[in-house]
Amino acid sequence: MTKHFEVEQRDGKARLGKLSLSRTLKTPCIINTEDIGDTEKLPIIDAGSIWKQGQHVFDNQYLNQLRQKVGENNLIILPHQNYPYNVPDEAVLDTTGNYDIETSGATGSVFHPGKKTKNSDLYIMEGGGGLENNARQFFNALKDLKEKIPHDTAVYVPNIALPENLAMLIYIGADVFDYTRATLSAYNDIYLTSSGKFYLYNITELPCRCDACASVTVDDIKSMDAENRGIILEKHNKNTLDSELSLVREKMRKGYLREYVEGQCRSQPWLTALLRIADFDQCYLEEQFPTTRTVQLTANTSESLNRPEITRFAERVQNRYTPPKKDILLLLPCSARKPYSTSNSHQKFIDTLGKYRKYVHELVLTSPLGIVPRELELTYPAAHYDIAVTGHWDADEVEWVTDCLVNYLSKNKYSYVIAHIDGAYKKVCDLAARKLGIEIIYTCENDVTSKESLEVLKDTIKNLSYERTQPKPMSKHNLMRAIADYQFGKGAGNILVPDDAVIKAPYPKHQVYLNKEQIATLVPHHGTLSLTVRGAELLIPHDNYVVKIGSFVPKGSILAPGILEADISIRPGDEVLISGENAIGVGRALMSGREMEKSTRGIAITLRHVKKT
Amino acid sequence: MPLNQIISEIRNRQRIKPSAPDVPTAVWTGYDNHKGKRTDTLTIIFKTSGCWWGNQGGCSMCGYVYDSSQEPPGYKDLKSQFQKAMEKASSLEEFMVKIYTSGSFLDENEVSTDALKHILQALNQDKRVLKVVAETRPEFVTDDTIVKCRNLLKDTEFEIAIGLETSSDIIRRDSINKGFKFSDFVKAAQIAEENDVTTKAYLLLKPLFITEGTAVDDMIQSIDDIAPYANNISINLCNVQKGTFVEWMWQKGQYRPPWLYSIVDVLKKSKQKHPETIITSDPVGAGSKRGPHNCYKCDQDIANAIRRFSITQNTNDLDFKEQTCGCFQLWKKVVKLDDCTYGAFIVDRMMQ
Numbered sequence: 001m002t003k004h005f006e007v008e009q010r011d012g013k014a015r016l017g018k019l020s021l022s023r024t025l026k027t028p029c030i031i032n033t034e035d036i037g038d039t040e041k042l043p044i045i046d047a048g049s050i051w052k053q054g055q056h057v058f059d060n061q062y063l064n065q066l067r068q069k070v071g072e073n074n075l076i077i078l079p080h081q082n083y084p085y086n087v088p089d090e091a092v093l094d095t096t097g098n099y100d101i102e103t104s105g106a107t108g109s110v111f112h113p114g115k116k117t118k119n120s121d122l123y124i125m126e127g128g129g130g131l132e133n134n135a136r137q138f139f140n141a142l143k144d145l146k147e148k149i150p151h152d153t154a155v156y157v158p159n160i161a162l163p164e165n166l167a168m169l170i171y172i173g174a175d176v177f178d179y180t181r182a183t184l185s186a187y188n189d190i191y192l193t194s195s196g197k198f199y200l201y202n203i204t205e206l207p208c209r210c211d212a213c214a215s216v217t218v219d220d221i222k223s224m225d226a227e228n229r230g231i232i233l234e235k236h237n238k239n240t241l242d243s244e245l246s247l248v249r250e251k252m253r254k255g256y257l258r259e260y261v262e263g264q265c266r267s268q269p270w271l272t273a274l275l276r277i278a279d280f281d282q283c284y285l286e287e288q289f290p291t292t293r294t295v296q297l298t299a300n301t302s303e304s305l306n307r308p309e310i311t312r313f314a315e316r317v318q319n320r321y322t323p324p325k326k327d328i329l330l331l332l333p334c335s336a337r338k339p340y341s342t343s344n345s346h347q348k349f350i351d352t353l354g355k356y357r358k359y360v361h362e363l364v365l366t367s368p369l370g371i372v373p374r375e376l377e378l379t380y381p382a383a384h385y386d387i388a389v390t391g392h393w394d395a396d397e398v399e400w401v402t403d404c405l406v407n408y409l410s411k412n413k414y415s416y417v418i419a420h421i422d423g424a425y426k427k428v429c430d431l432a433a434r435k436l437g438i439e440i441i442y443t444c445e446n447d448v449t450s451k452e453s454l455e456v457l458k459d460t461i462k463n464l465s466y467e468r469t470q471p472k473p474m475s476k477h478n479l480m481r482a483i484a485d486y487q488f489g490k491g492a493g494n495i496l497v498p499d500d501a502v503i504k505a506p507y508p509k510h511q512v513y514l515n516k517e518q519i520a521t522l523v524p525h526h527g528t529l530s531l532t533v534r535g536a537e538l539l540i541p542h543d544n545y546v547v548k549i550g551s552f553v554p555k556g557s558i559l560a561p562g563i564l565e566a567d568i569s570i571r572p573g574d575e576v577l578i579s580g581e582n583a584i585g586v587g588r589a590l591m592s593g594r595e596m597e598k599s600t601r602g603i604a605i606t607l608r609h610v611k612k613t
Numbered sequence: 614m615p616l617n618q619i620i621s622e623i624r625n626r627q628r629i630k631p632s633a634p635d636v637p638t639a640v641w642t643g644y645d646n647h648k649g650k651r652t653d654t655l656t657i658i659f660k661t662s663g664c665w666w667g668n669q670g671g672c673s674m675c676g677y678v679y680d681s682s683q684e685p686p687g688y689k690d691l692k693s694q695f696q697k698a699m700e701k702a703s704s705l706e707e708f709m710v711k712i713y714t715s716g717s718f719l720d721e722n723e724v725s726t727d728a729l730k731h732i733l734q735a736l737n738q739d740k741r742v743l744k745v746v747a748e749t750r751p752e753f754v755t756d757d758t759i760v761k762c763r764n765l766l767k768d769t770e771f772e773i774a775i776g777l778e779t780s781s782d783i784i785r786r787d788s789i790n791k792g793f794k795f796s797d798f799v800k801a802a803q804i805a806e807e808n809d810v811t812t813k814a815y816l817l818l819k820p821l822f823i824t825e826g827t828a829v830d831d832m833i834q835s836i837d838d839i840a841p842y843a844n845n846i847s848i849n850l851c852n853v854q855k856g857t858f859v860e861w862m863w864q865k866g867q868y869r870p871p872w873l874y875s876i877v878d879v880l881k882k883s884k885q886k887h888p889e890t891i892i893t894s895d896p897v898g899a900g901s902k903r904g905p906h907n908c909y910k911c912d913q914d915i916a917n918a919i920r921r922f923s924i925t926q927n928t929n930d931l932d933f934k935e936q937t938c939g940c941f942q943l944w945k946k947v948v949k950l951d952d953c954t955y956g957a958f959i960v961d962r963m964m965q
Contacts, residue, residue: 033953046953051784052827081787082956083822084867094615095787110955129957130867159950159957180950181963187943188964226939230946 072105085127129159135273186234334366370404375482378527585610617670627856664716676854754801
């Protein structure tokens with residue numbers, strides 16, 4: 001159990017936290033390893049390496065004496081016998097350092113894969129820096145480490161941090177770094193920048209105005225002796241690392257780290273590979289990725305297609321969403337303005353369809369989201385993304401959107417599929433039609449908003465709806481049900497929004513009432529539902545997104561230790577249902593379900609409503 | 614022994630060139646310090662069936678096991694090897710003979726009693742031979758073997774050389790996989806002393822998994838520990854030999870041979886503490902990727918200084934213009950920082 005590390009804010013796997021020691025270290029942070037052992041400068045002491053002969057007998061007595069000397073609030077790195085990451089397992093099975101000694105107070109321990117982990121506040125990824133340039137191994141090593149240790153402990157990756165890789169390493173979950181590489185680079189005449197390294201003698205001007213660089217020219221530095229050159233380069237390299245760290249922390253506070261990393265990882269192939277490998281992993285990043293963000297999702301790179309939010313949206317449309325019972329599908333192009341229905345083009349489509357609109361089910365084709373059912377156009381990230389528009393889709397985008405459409409149409413059957421689209425969208429429809437062996441009716445020749453095209457669209461729908469029974473006008477119910485299913489899983493919509501529910505208030509601020517009691521409200525900003533206590537009561541038996549708490553009545557927020565059980569599908573930002581012996585309520589998750597169960601510190605849920613039972 | 618299996622697997626993958634059993638692995642002449650004087654030396658590396666410990670897997674840095682013969686050389690073969698070797702000394706007036714087998718000269722399974730008798734008798738009869746040094750593992754240093762050698766060599770000076778590598782049992786076991794303890798070395802040295810045989814110890818600077826700073830400290834500590842038993846200490850600088858565990862880690866980018874500044878540091882500090890002990894080092898492979906190196910620019914100058922010191926034992930020889938090469942500052946940082954890398958040892962790639 002950790003008493004010394006607490007996560008205060010998350011942005012996906014990245015965390016802003018603090019190590020509360022004799023001096024508080026705000027994480028992510030960079031330490032100067034030369035200061036280890038000097039508690040005036042750094043509240044960290046190394047108990048010692050077992051490779052160093054004869055210095056200490058590493059037993060409990062030694063450790064307890066050290067603890068007494070430095071106090072509970074300086075972090076002691078437990079005795080270690082270090083190996084590089086790639087050492088074969090047999091080499092470490094039966095070594096001298098295989099013994100257990102522990103101590104009270106703040107501790108750090110070196111994590112070797114396969115060896116028993118000791119209880120600590122900080123875990124050091126053994127040999128971490130040696131895996132630079134090997135994205136797959138690095139990712140697997142970090143993932144393995146993070147799975148074996150409690151969520152609310154800090155991870156230190158030694159001898160790796162450079163301004164170019166810091167953002168990526170933080171993004172995939174590391175908290176503590178050191179200046180070692182910055183110093184080594186400096187004394188080897190390497191000038192670091194966040195976009196890569198320069199050999200001092202190959203640059204003609206200094207691309208930096210930090211206090212080390214501001215008062216000198218590159219020629220001044222070149223003409224210094226090795227010692228002074230090293231000192232000034234070290235100062236610059238450390239400054240650059242520091243300012244990159246501040247930038248990354250600021251990006252995290254804003255929830256923008258993903259966007260930053262997608263660009264920053266271009267500085268080195270292994271960093272781009274690391275992002276892709278992390279995205280290929282189905283769970284690692286997704287588990288801690290928020291379901292809603294208050295900021296726009298900027299999809300500027302090919303990796304944006306694989307963002308956890310994008311793949312999650314597609315997965316939920318495929319598995320959670322149930323379309324209303326209509327047998328004419330209308331495929332529409334996306335629009336720059338969100339939600340789509342407020343855009344000029346969609347206004348025109350809607351006006352054109354007029355009274356025939358109720359016969360069709362509308363599905364919007366878009367990159368990078370794939371397909372967006374009209375009912376979910378408000379829901380994050382459907383109304384919250386922006387993309388570089390060129391009119392051209394690359395092969396990956398075409399394939400992705402086609403796959404989404406094919407999957408959707410394999411599951412949901414329609415008598416007619418109408419496509420009011422042009423350009424790249426048409427390519428997608430053609431590919432999907434060919435794959436499924438179905439016919440798609442195209443209603444526009446060139447411009448989707450041209451008079452002729454809209455005319456064709458109207459006539460086509462009009463002809464098809466002729467002699468059809470008129471569907472019930474339930475569009476508001478369908479909207480609320482779709483969002484409920486998307487948010488809480490299939491079936492939640494029918495529980496929260498039965499046919500006899502009354503939808504009050506104008507779009508998009510709908511409220512659901514049942515027997516004159518409010519159940520849920522649509523929050524337009526995120527396109528999600530927030531529930532009342534009554535809503536929670538109805539939904540708890542559905543058994544998704546439920547958090548079981550101990551026998552207390554929570555106020556304001558719920559801390560992790562108060563949680564008995566939490567649904568593992570809970571993600572930060574989710575609306576969760578709180579169920580306890582003495583209370584029932586709803587709130588917003590700040591951590592994933594697994595973290596809620598495993599953490600010993602930190603706020604897990606901010607409460608919205610609670611009722612004593 | 615923890616590492617034998619891993620090392621055996623690596624050894625099994627290594628292709629070995631067949632070689633004639635009646636030719637020594639190598640013979641060369643050189644110089645060494647003998648009683649404070651620069652003296653000619655003849656070094657003979659006999660080809661034998663090989664080190665028994667090496668054949669179990671053996672030491673993590675040792676590539677000499679591949680020098681052994683597939684067909685165990687018999688009495689006649691060794692006799693012929695010896696004869697060929699002595700031809701190389703034909704022009705020398707006075708010299709010291711250093712005998713190696715890539716294993717243990719005193720192991721009967723490598724060098725039979727008959728062959729040992731023939732060689733030592735011949736060396737004793739050759740009046741040009743001032744001193745004989747023979748390398749062996751400590752388990753073969755017994756009253757039996759030492760008395761036998763002493764009797765054969767009569768009044769010729771005799772020294773046994775033991776690859777102790779370090780006085781740290783932890784490093785010798787978990788990193789080097791040497792298969793014996795410091796106490797075994799001490800026992801061997803005592804048996805030798807009782808029979809008027811001196812002991813030379815080989816140490817190893819920077820074996821696998823040991824950081825630059827720890828490696829330096831380990832050598833200084835080791836010299837302190839063994840000075841009472843060995844009046845002659847030679848420090849080998851770990852290099853990356855083919856078909857070794859060290860090579861395996863090095864290829865993965867997780868081992869770097871020692872800096873030459875490190876051995877200079879060890880020699881200076883230890884010589885000052887132990888002025889009576891001969892402390893030498895032959896910087897084999899200095900300035901190459903697989904050998905000990907600094908920045909590749911200053912390596913040859915420093916290697917020459919180390920060789921000079923090894924003959925003269927004068928630390929002034931180590932006061933070369935070290936501050937003029939910029940990499941000296943880098944090495945100082947490496948020594949400090951490498952101790953806190955927690956397995957992410959500093960290798961050259963990280964500084965580029």
